Amino acid sequence: DTPAPPQxxxxxxxNYNPATDNLIPCKEAGLAFFKGDILHVxxxxxxxxxxxxxxxxxxxxxxxxxxxxxxxKAFVRRDSDTSEFDRYExxxxxxxxKMPPFQRKTLVVIGAQGVGRRSLKNRLIVMNxxxxxxxxxxxxxxPREEERDGQNYCFVMREEMEKDIKESRYLEHGEYDGNLYxxxxxxxxxVVNAGRTCILDVNPQALKVLRTAEFMPFVVxxxxxxxxxxxxxxxxxxxxxxxxxLLTENDLKKTxxxxxxxxxxxxxxxxxxxxxxxxxxxxxxxxxVVERLFIEPQWVPVSWVY
Ligand code: 5GP
Numbered sequence: 054d055t056p057a058p059p060q061x062x063x064x065x066x067x068n069y070n071p072a073t074d075n076l077i078p079c080k081e082a083g084l085a086f087f088k089g090d091i092l093h094v095x096x097x098x099x100x101x102x103x104x105x106x107x108x109x110x111x112x113x114x115x116x117x118x119x120x121x122x123x124x125x126k127a128f129v130r131r132d133s134d135t136s137e138f139d140r141y142e143x144x145x146x147x148x149x150x151k152m153p154p155f156q157r158k159t160l161v162v163i164g165a166q167g168v169g170r171r172s173l174k175n176r177l178i179v180m181n182x183x184x185x186x187x188x189x190x191x192x193x194x195x196p197r198e199e200e201r202d203g204q205n206y207c208f209v210m211r212e213e214m215e216k217d218i219k220e221s222r223y224l225e226h227g228e229y230d231g232n233l234y235x236x237x238x239x240x241x242x243x244v245v246n247a248g249r250t251c252i253l254d255v256n257p258q259a260l261k262v263l264r265t266a267e268f269m270p271f272v273v274x275x276x277x278x279x280x281x282x283x284x285x286x287x288x289x290x291x292x293x294x295x296x297x298x299l300l301t302e303n304d305l306k307k308t309x310x311x312x313x314x315x316x317x318x319x320x321x322x323x324x325x326x327x328x329x330x331x332x333x334x335x336x337x338x339x340x341x342v343v344e345r346l347f348i349e350p351q352w353v354p355v356s357w358v359y
Contacts, residue, residue: 063146066321084114148355164275165311170254186249188240194232266357274323277312278330
């Protein structure tokens with residue numbers, strides 16, 4: 054017995070509104086959708102227009118085919134700025150499958166420096182130490198007086214670290230002040246094998262490697278709020294004596310700009326976006342959504358399942 058072929062579900066990575074599309078032959082026949090909706094494609098016979106049905110709500114209509122959308126985007130991109138955009142990464146529709154509730158191997162928290170990722174990660178682990186864990190980065194620098202191996206860092210010899218980097222044993226690495234730092238892939242597996250979801254607050258460049266069946270990440274983007282809000286939040290933290298690290302107006306602006314840049318370049322990877330305009334509220338939202346993953350079915354890339 055061969056199992057029935059899996060039904061094709063698509064997750065679009067763009068918003069579509071037939072009312073403003075001058076290519077569609079009949080606007081009334083079109084199906085409007087938003088980025089991230091799940092579409093069931095019912096008919097693909099026409100090379101340009103597919104018939105689709107929204108999984109939520111059940112509305113049906115025509116959507117542009119992959120082929121049509123590729124042509125349209127190639128045309129538009131010719132004269133727009135794509136310098137920081139990884140164009141080969143551009144996805145139009147992603148094939149997805151529905152999985153029963155399951156514990157993600159990793160929870161990846163993406164965002165600009167200074168947007169509160171570290172605090173959110175630490176809070177999640179402190180509140181649910183049996184459910185979440187994280188990795189300890191490796192470094193080739195010497196331990197400082199008060200530092201214990203395995204606490205803030207695992208200390209290793211530079212030669213060993215260089216060798217492991219060459220052998221692709223690191224998810225990411227960087228050099229700072231003449232020393233190497235990085236996250237080892239094995240240390241992610243250790244957390245996962247202990248039954249926990251491994252929370253990673255890595256650079257968005259690591260997403261390409263992470264978004265596979267090996268790591269099954271749930272990707273959360275922590276977006277910076279408006280500059281005024283960010284400034285007020287920082288002032289409150291300083292006034293409360295929670296940090297002495299005073300950020301300049303320029304630092305705050307950098308955070309807002311960096312946040313916008315990450316969103317532009319990587320939004321197709323995000324499962325969830327949280328604007329951090331209040332740390333407590335952002336935490337509650339994050340906690341609520343990640344807890345739901347344990348009890349609700351999830352749409353994941355088809356390659357994780359088949
Ligand atoms: P420190 O030696 O003062 O503990 O850290 C210095 C710098 O190393 C940090 O500010 C940070 O930029 C960098 N660093 C720490 N951990 C990692 C890591 O896991 N990966 C990378 N790429 N850099 C790190």
